[in-house]
Amino acid sequence: MRVCTLTELAERVREGRELDGSVAITFDDGYADNAELAAPVLNRNALPATFFVTTHFIDSDRQAPWDVSAGIKSRWMTRQQVKALHEEGHEIGAHTRNHCDLGAVPEEEGIAEIEGSAQDIRDWVGAPPKHFAIPYGRAFPSLPRISAIAKEKLGFETVTLCRGGLLNPEIQVHAWERIPVSPVDYLSPYGWLFDVARDVNLSHS
Ligand SMILES: [Zn+2]
Numbered sequence: 001m002r003v004c005t006l007t008e009l010a011e012r013v014r015e016g017r018e019l020d021g022s023v024a025i026t027f028d029d030g031y032a033d034n035a036e037l038a039a040p041v042l043n044r045n046a047l048p049a050t051f052f053v054t055t056h057f058i059d060s061d062r063q064a065p066w067d068v069s070a071g072i073k074s075r076w077m078t079r080q081q082v083k084a085l086h087e088e089g090h091e092i093g094a095h096t097r098n099h100c101d102l103g104a105v106p107e108e109e110g111i112a113e114i115e116g117s118a119q120d121i122r123d124w125v126g127a128p129p130k131h132f133a134i135p136y137g138r139a140f141p142s143l144p145r146i147s148a149i150a151k152e153k154l155g156f157e158t159v160t161l162c163r164g165g166l167l168n169p170e171i172q173v174h175a176w177e178r179i180p181v182s183p184v185d186y187l188s189p190y191g192w193l194f195d196v197a198r199d200v201n202l203s204h205s
Contacts, residue, residue, distance in 0.1 A: 005091055006050045006131050010157045013169045025049040026178060028095060028133055028162070029064070030057050031074075035081035043088055051085055052095040052133040055120035058082060064099065079124050086125040093131035094118045094156070103140025110146060115154055130157045134175060137162025147174040166199045 001023045009024050025042070027034045030053035042049050056062065057076045067074040086092050096102070096113040097120065105113075114132060121129045132150050134143070139161060147159045158176055165177035179195060186192050 003047045005048045006093070006158060006160075007091060009167065010130075013167075019167060019169075026052060026093070026133065026160070028052045028137075029099070030054050030077050030082070030095070032077050032081070033075070035077050035085060039085060039088065039090070042090070048089055048091070050091040050093045050131055051082070052093040052131070053077065053082055053117075053121070054095045054097065054099045054135070055117040056097040057099070058120075082121075083125055086127070091131065092121050092125055092129055093133055094121060094129045095133050096135050099135045101136060102134060102146055103138075103142065107142065107146070111149055111154075114146075114150055118154060118156075128155065130155075131160070132156045132158070133160045133162070137178070137180070139163070139175070144174045164195070164199075166196075 001021050004022050004024060006024045006026065009019065009022060012019055012022065025047060027038065027049060030051070034051055038049070054076075057064070057074070059078050060076060062074065062076070064074045082092055094114060094117040096110075097116045098113060100110055100113040102110040102113075118129050118132075121127075132154075137160075150156045150159050159174065160178055161175045162178045162180050164179050166179070167176050169176070179192070179199070181192050
């Protein structure tokens with residue numbers, strides 16, 4: 001497969017070009033290990049990625065509830081690390097300020113969370129984020145509205161979920177799917193490859 005940026009994928013979708021064989025790598029939340037462990041490997045192999053950061057987690061000791069329940073200590077990137085990723089050619093995406101559950105809060109609060117995280121990123125790296133990942137990665141009834149506001153009013157090129165599945169711009173109008181890769185989901189890279197191969201087969205049958 002050929003690794004490209006999310007921006008290039010969005011461009012290919014806009015132009016109606018073939019997506020087969022293209023993959024974009026993304027990281028959510030803003031964990032310190034993204035900068036410390038993943039970025040050196042990506043850079044060594046010249047692979048671009050998009051890092052969706054929860055901006056109020058950055059430079060903080062905030063403990064994510066999912067880490068607390070798993071008995072893990074949350075460690076987040078610093079602003080300098082976010083800026084360095086941008087300067088190394090990676091994309092910084094928005095993921096709200098406080099990992100807001102957009103399906104559960106009033107709409108104005110959700111929009112303010114998205115807009116605020118975009119503002120923080122613009123202040124830190126000098127460019128507005130082009131991509132927005134929905135916290136928790138799942139759909140909710142107001143997703144079409146929130147997604148339309150994110151794209152039409154806030155200027156995002158893409159809105160992404162994370163429930164598994166390949167990018168299919170024809171059926172995923174409001175938000176694009178991603179395939180999660182985590183030690184919880186997969187014990188080895190073969191598991192991920194198996195899921196991709198299965199999804200490719202399903203989408204072609
Ligand atoms: Zn997240």
